[in-house]
Amino acid sequence: MTIVQNATTSLADDVATTKRAIAEQNGPVILVGHSYGGAVITQAGNDPKVAGLVYIAAFAPDKGESVSTLIKSAPAGAPVPPIMPPVDGYLLLDKAKFPASFAGDVSPEKAAFMADSQVPWGLNALNGTVSEPAWKAKPSWYLLTTEDKMIPPDAQRQMAKRAGAMIVEVKGSHSIYVSQPQAVATLMEKPPKACCL
Numbered sequence: 001m002t003i004v005q006n007a008t009t010s011l012a013d014d015v016a017t018t019k020r021a022i023a024e025q026n027g028p029v030i031l032v033g034h035s036y037g038g039a040v041i042t043q044a045g046n047d048p049k050v051a052g053l054v055y056i057a058a059f060a061p062d063k064g065e066s067v068s069t070l071i072k073s074a075p076a077g078a079p080v081p082p083i084m085p086p087v088d089g090y091l092l093l094d095k096a097k098f099p100a101s102f103a104g105d106v107s108p109e110k111a112a113f114m115a116d117s118q119v120p121w122g123l124n125a126l127n128g129t130v131s132e133p134a135w136k137a138k139p140s141w142y143l144l145t146t147e148d149k150m151i152p153p154d155a156q157r158q159m160a161k162r163a164g165a166m167i168v169e170v171k172g173s174h175s176i177y178v179s180q181p182q183a184v185a186t187l188m189e190k191p192p193k194a195c196c197l
Contacts, residue, residue, distance in 0.1 A: 011128020045134025090120035
């Protein structure tokens with residue numbers, strides 16, 4: 001398994017970083033993305049070595065869509081992510097609202113640590129558009145979190161269905177990878193055996 005550390009400066013930069021990691025792998029690759037990482041794997045997944053995509057409570061944009069457009073088109077009445085105004089072109093979530101919005105089923109101590117250790121999110125990452133979604137040509141799986149306050153469950157369902165993904169629903173927050181890592185691991189084992197990013 002290889003972990004890609006996205007700088008979140010721009011979608012293009014993060015896709016390039018992911019493609020460098022793909023190039024280092026022997027054999028087929030399964031890309032796994034959480035939240036914004038879903039946009040990254042949607043674009044980077046067009047690499048010929050990629051055999052499939054796994055979305056974990058993630059954005060799965062279509063051609064011409066960005067995370068920003070998907071946030072703006074959230075279902076009526078959906079919780080609004082507590083995104084603070086940009087500072088020097090970067091965004092953070094409000095630390096006080098982070099636990100309830102991002103990590104509702106995580107211990108208060110872990111949620112506070114997660115809030116304090118956020119990676120600033122570049123506006124160019126938020127606004128970067130997908131030119132060709134890999135899910136149109138590659139199989140995909142989607143872990144839908146039913147208690148998510150960042151990406152509404154209805155929005156997750158719509159994106160997953162549009163992508164033709166195999167959907168697994170789990171009662172959990174946006175931080176499902178922390179609160180229920182086994183649910184994430186189980187889904188990651190469903191695609192054919194390959195190296196995961």
